[in-house]
Amino acid sequence: MSANSPEIGQRIVAGGIETNCHDVGNGAPVLLIHGSGPGVTAWANWRLVLPELSRTRRVIAPDMVGFGYTERPAGINYGIDGWVDHAVGVLDALGIEQTDLVGNSFGGAIALALAIRHPQRVRRLVLMGSVGVPFALTPGLDAAWGYEPSLAAMRGLLDLFAHDRSLVTDELAELRYQASIRPGFQESFSAMFPAPRQRWVDAMASREADIRAIKHKTLIIHGRDDRIIPLDTSLTLNRWIDDSQLHVFGRCGHWVQIEHSADFNHLVGHFLAD
Helix, strand or coil: CCCCCCCCCEEEEECCEEEEEEEECCCCEEEEECCCCCCCCHHHHHCCCHHHHCCCCEEEEECCCCCCCCCCCCCCCCCHHHHHHHHHHHHHHCCCCCEEEEEECHHHHHHHHHHHHCHHHEEEEEEECCCCCCCCCCHHHHHHHCCCCCHHHHHHHHHHHCCCHHHCCHHHHHHHHHHHCCCCHHHHHHHHCCCCCHHHHHHCCCCHHHHHCCCCEEEEEEECCCCCCCHHHHHHHHHHCCCEEEEEECCCCCCHHHHCHHHHHHHHHHHHHC
């Protein structure tokens, strides 16, 4: 991957970890935390969001430790504690006292835990297709976390992620497959969620009492036809977080920010505007 790739941002040291981070635009800060698909990077996850949201905001999108072009420290134990600390380390490294926070899927669990543990660091919270509450492991998530690199496996995963199959081209499958086999990518990914995988769903969940105590104004977004993270998780979050609203997109899988990018950007931008 060349240094002028759009997936490469700036290098910062966050919590002692050399971190690949996109920092674009001006205005009040928004931290975007990506999902956990194989070969994912912040740019791959947020590429349709960064240019739009950064028109009015300072948008920060790091590769979380274990993913993308961020350092993979030897002997690291991946888990929610380390990922929350890394996200806070990004804010500290950039001198950001308080931010709006957007988490996608796995990143939603991190965002939720960060808001619980460091409430003063978060202004508003957006959770999209979020992990972070108890649910039964879906076949789709089991397949994603259990991915073994092959073009066929990646194509099958993309079919699970997207409701609109026209988005899943041979070119995209090849691109994401190649991303998943970059040096170090699969090694760290396979170390995060080994079978049996229900335990990692449970480990990413915050306590119900802690979620119910959240005071932040929260926007919850989900694709009705999501086969990776069930819609019930967002219904639960909407019940437990008092000051929350839920927006469900029909004809949409796990990729709201890609399948309905214009509506997603408008919805999030409006929610964060006041």
